[in-house]
Amino acid sequence: xxxxxxxxxNGISLGSIYAIxxxxxxxxxxIAKMLNFAHGDVIMVGGYISLLTATMAGFPPWLAIIAAxxxxxxxxxxxxxxxxxxxxxxxSPLAVLITAIGVSFLLQNVALLLFGANARAYPAMVNMxxxxxxxxxxxxxxxxxxxxCIIIMVVLTLFIKKSKSGQAMLAVSxxxxxxxxxxxxxxxxxxxTFAIGSGLAALAGVLLATAYPTLTPYTxxxxxxxxxxxxxxxxxxxxxxxxxxxxxxxxIEILAxxxxxxxxxxxxxxxxxxxxxxxxxxxxxxKKIQEKV
Amino acid sequence: MLxxxxxxxxxxxxxxxxxxxxxxxxxxxQSTGNLSRLxxxxxxxxxxxxxxxxxxxxxxxxxxxLSLGHAGFMCVGAFGSAFFTAMVKxxxxxxxxxxxxAIAIGALIAGVFGLLIGIPVLRLRGDYxxxxxxxxxxxxxxxxxxxxxxxxxxxxxFSLRDAHSLNMGADGEMIINGPLGIIDTPRDxxxxxxxxxxxxxxxxxxxxxxxxxxxxIMSIRDNRIAAESIGINITKYKLLAFAISAALAGVAGVLYAHNLTTLTAAPRNFGFNMSxxxxxxxxxxxxxxxxxxxxxxxxxTLLPELLRGLADFRMLIYAIVLIVMMLLNWxxxxxxxxxxxxxxxxxxxxxxxxxxx
Numbered sequence: 297x298x299x300x301x302x303x304x305x306n307g308i309s310l311g312s313i314y315a316i317x318x319x320x321x322x323x324x325x326x327i328a329k330m331l332n333f334a335h336g337d338v339i340m341v342g343g344y345i346s347l348l349t350a351t352m353a354g355f356p357p358w359l360a361i362i363a364a365x366x367x368x369x370x371x372x373x374x375x376x377x378x379x380x381x382x383x384x385x386x387x388s389p390l391a392v393l394i395t396a397i398g399v400s401f402l403l404q405n406v407a408l409l410l411f412g413a414n415a416r417a418y419p420a421m422v423n424m425x426x427x428x429x430x431x432x433x434x435x436x437x438x439x440x441x442x443x444x445c446i447i448i449m450v451v452l453t454l455f456i457k458k459s460k461s462g463q464a465m466l467a468v469s470x471x472x473x474x475x476x477x478x479x480x481x482x483x484x485x486x487x488x489t490f491a492i493g494s495g496l497a498a499l500a501g502v503l504l505a506t507a508y509p510t511l512t513p514y515t516x517x518x519x520x521x522x523x524x525x526x527x528x529x530x531x532x533x534x535x536x537x538x539x540x541x542x543x544x545x546x547x548i549e550i551l552a553x554x555x556x557x558x559x560x561x562x563x564x565x566x567x568x569x570x571x572x573x574x575x576x577x578x579x580x581x582x583k584k585i586q587e588k589v
Numbered sequence: 590m591l592x593x594x595x596x597x598x599x600x601x602x603x604x605x606x607x608x609x610x611x612x613x614x615x616x617x618x619q620s621t622g623n624l625s626r627l628x629x630x631x632x633x634x635x636x637x638x639x640x641x642x643x644x645x646x647x648x649x650x651x652x653x654x655l656s657l658g659h660a661g662f663m664c665v666g667a668f669g670s671a672f673f674t675a676m677v678k679x680x681x682x683x684x685x686x687x688x689x690x691a692i693a694i695g696a697l698i699a700g701v702f703g704l705l706i707g708i709p710v711l712r713l714r715g716d717y718x719x720x721x722x723x724x725x726x727x728x729x730x731x732x733x734x735x736x737x738x739x740x741x742x743x744x745x746x747f748s749l750r751d752a753h754s755l756n757m758g759a760d761g762e763m764i765i766n767g768p769l770g771i772i773d774t775p776r777d778x779x780x781x782x783x784x785x786x787x788x789x790x791x792x793x794x795x796x797x798x799x800x801x802x803x804x805x806i807m808s809i810r811d812n813r814i815a816a817e818s819i820g821i822n823i824t825k826y827k828l829l830a831f832a833i834s835a836a837l838a839g840v841a842g843v844l845y846a847h848n849l850t851t852l853t854a855a856p857r858n859f860g861f862n863m864s865x866x867x868x869x870x871x872x873x874x875x876x877x878x879x880x881x882x883x884x885x886x887x888x889x890t891l892l893p894e895l896l897r898g899l900a901d902f903r904m905l906i907y908a909i910v911l912i913v914m915m916l917l918n919w920x921x922x923x924x925x926x927x928x929x930x931x932x933x934x935x936x937x938x939x940x941x942x943x944x945x946x
Contacts, residue, residue, distance in 0.1 A: 331716040348725075379912055383922035389715050390655050391919035394872060396913030397865060405905040517861075524720060557749065559735035559768070566724035573721055574709045 298431045303554050304547055307474065309438040309507065311546020312445035316500040317523030318530070318538035319452065321492030326469045326533035327489045328384075333396035334375060335497060336520010342368045342420070342498030343515060344411060345506040350419055357421040364498040372494025373487050375399055382482065398516070406512035415510040419574035421502055441503050448496065449539050458537070461488060518562070522549070525569040529584025540580060594933025601795045603790060604880045611887075612784045631894060633848040636783025637841045641789045642870035642882040644837030647794050650877030651803065652830040654808030655719040659838050660863035662699045664854060666839025667846035668733050670695035671771045674847065675764045676740070678775055688777035692786070692843050699839020700832045704730070707831035711824065713796050726864055734854035738765040744806075770853035771846075778847040786844060787883075790837050794879055797833065806830045855861070862904075869907045872914050 302589040317339060324332045346364035349355040355363060379399050382394040383395060424436025456462035467475040468485045476482050505511050522545060528540025548568060572579060615632065618624045641663060648656045670691040677687060677871045710718055714779050727933050737748045741761035752766060765771055797803045805826045808816040846852045855864070870889060874881030889910075893903040917923050928934060 315813060325716075328795070331720065379916070382916055382922055385921050386919040390649075390653075390719075391915050393655060393716055393719060394868065395912055395915040397868070398908050398915065401865065401904060401908035402912065405902075405908055409901070436675055496706065521720075521723070525724070528717070528720070560731060561730040563728040563735075567727050569724050570709060570728075573713055573717060574692060577713065577717070 297398030299554075301432050301542040303550050304465045305432070305434055305438060307547030307550035308543055309435075309441050309546070310550060311526075311543035312441045312509065313500050313542075314519065314523045314546050315445050315502050315539045315542025316448060316496050316503070317519060318396065318527040318542045319448070319535065320497050321524050321527040322530075322532055322534065322538045323465075323489050324493050325527070327465055328380070330380065331394050331396060331524070332380075332493070333393065334399040334403055334488075335493065335519075336516040336518075336523070337400050337407075337507065337566060338368050338372060338375075338494050338497040338516070339501040339504060340407060340511070340513060340516030341371055341403060342501030343511045344407060345498070346421065346502050347416060347418055347505070347511055348396050361499070361502050363504060365495045367512070368498035368501075371490045372490040372497070376487055376490040379455075381486075394521055400520075404513050411513065413512065415512045418505040418509040418511050420509070421506050437507050441507065444499065445539070445542075448499075449535060452492075453535055461485070465489060518548070522565055527566060528569060528579055529572050533554065533583070534579070534581045537581035595668070597795075597799055597839070600880075604791055604795070604883070607880065608784065608787055608791070608883065612780075615780065619720075619941035620878055627894060628891075631890065632780040633667075633675060633778050633783050633844060635887060635890055636780065636787050637845045637848070638867070638870065638886040639787050639883050640841040641795055641838055641867045642874065642886040643787075643790050643909050644834045644841065645867045645869045646874070646879060646882045647797070647837070647908045648831060648834040649851065649871050650875075651794075651798060651810065652827065654711070654714070654831075655836045656722040656825075656831075656834070657861065657864050657868070658706075658722035658724070658729070659834075659867055660859045660861070661722075661726030661729035662703060662835040662838035662841035663845065663863070664726075664729055664733060664859035666695035666699040666836075666842030667852060667859070668684055668765070668771065668842075668854065669839070670843040671774045671846040672738070672764060672853050674774055674777070675771055678773075679934050684775065688782070688847065691777070691847065692840060695839045695843035695846075696836040697839075699842065700836030702839075703832040703835025704828060706835075711808070711827045711831060723861060726859075726861065730854050730856065730859045731908045733765075733826055734768050734770075737763070737767050740761045747760065768853065768855070770851060770855075772851050774850060774852060776848060776850065785845055786840055790840070791879060791883075793833070797830075798879075802826065865911075866907060869911050878920050939946055 320335050320338075321332065324330065335499065339518040342364040345367040349358060349363045350360040379395050380392055381488065382393055386392060409519070422437065422440050424440055426436055427434045427439065456465060462476070464480045464485045465488070467478065468482055472482055475485075500519075505515065523542065526541035526545040527538050528541070529545055530537030530539070545565060545568065546586055549561055551567050552564040556564065576582075615624070619629070633798075641659065645656065648654060673694045674687060674691050682690075710721050710725065713721055718824045732749075735749050737746075737750070737752050737755055739752070739755045739757045739761050741758040743758060744773075745764075746755040746757055746761075752763060755761070772880045798807070805816070805821045806829070808819075808821060809823055809826055813823065845858075849862075867886075871882050872888040873889065874883070874885030889907070893899045893906065899906065
């Protein structure tokens, strides 16, 4: 029983990271209607920026994290401007998806050339004592991850509900053309979405690399894809959905690793995606959209 | 005389011609000893990649759906056929017949997988379909990588846990050893067989494109709703196209498996990267253009190998090719620019000018 509980807390910790990454997917998908395949690799870039600024430039952890967030925000906006915006009105929706895959590969391989394929040890960015509750030990990083995740969710929900830019995002996700007629700068709004998503990805990168203290050019790829699964699971376009999907997926993955097989854990996670998409394509909290002819 | 034949047929003849010429060229180089060992080792993989590219182009270009799990079907074909070969290799079956059966089995198993996976997948569209094919590709690879199959005098043993839980007798022999895969597969594949399979693949795909079924599939790609309204059975044709594409990828897997002595279901061989590499061939060659896929597969495989300095940059080059090709071919601005200043427009303008004078 104690084992089970500790697996569940591990799952919630991993799931919170998925949830933060899934936010980036869900916002970009909701607003730009595209699957930003490179999102996972922005996580990896965030990890490397924080690692290098902390170890080589000697930044204190909080500054390294901010550096990573700024770096990834700039990266996110640049990717959107250079690779995605020219294709926004392309005839085939596959065009921008294939480009996004290209960007993902580009980031991975640039990192591979710059930093090599060997895993680098990642320093402890945050020090937090472990908490013991009865027989259950909760690590400091777990608490920080979960708290960070909840804070981000609350702030983001408030931002979208209360601020003018947030309202503009909602409008663009509803109807791009109508939003433009209302005087909303669609390009700027989409760029802002990418900026927020990428900044969050950097944070997720720091948390992910701290929880599994190594970093390779491929660190972001798998969590990125799984976070997309989480976003779909919870219902794409929905912020609470990203949280729910992320946490559930994290728990499923850890339990599958513990009780079934570590070899098959990934297969089980992807199996969840397929079942969700076939049974309820809009996800747990998604809105149903009727297709118009 | 060529002009009299239908344009499409002529086009196909050129494609066959290119492949056959390339084959003859390689044979001449080989017999005069001008082919380096490196290139000789690349001959069979080249045919594997060409078949993969053509078969993926069938899904992406003709069916109009993006599949990111093509390596999964290749994996199924490779393991299905290698399993068969491992079962019969100690018997007295002649090598030729054994390989022919292996190809048929690989194609069949991959085709059946394509059909089974297609049923849930093809209900989805666009991004979702792409991500689910990716998911299936990873599932296939992971499950095969966790499979243990052994044989002893009492029959076959199967496990997803480890080799010990097979409970084999003393005369037991491992056939699929989990992450270690299948070893000692006889190297039945050679360049000649590869080229023949390439020709058959091109034959199947181009004939499919010119058939009633093929036109139905293309009409679904161009406008699903219009196709449905004139009575085309969407599900049936989508499944047909998907299964054919999967079966051809399975054939590529058979060639791949019988060109290696050790076959493992590692991400290096059958992972997402492999699927993307094939997608790069398709995109560079031109989506929907069969000949383009063949040329792109050959050039992009040979280039990094021939220019050794490029080998480290191979995946980087693929990434840049992917982005630049998509931007040039699909961005509305780029299309507009091409229409205004492109070579075709330039030639047409000059012709008009000459006609005027």
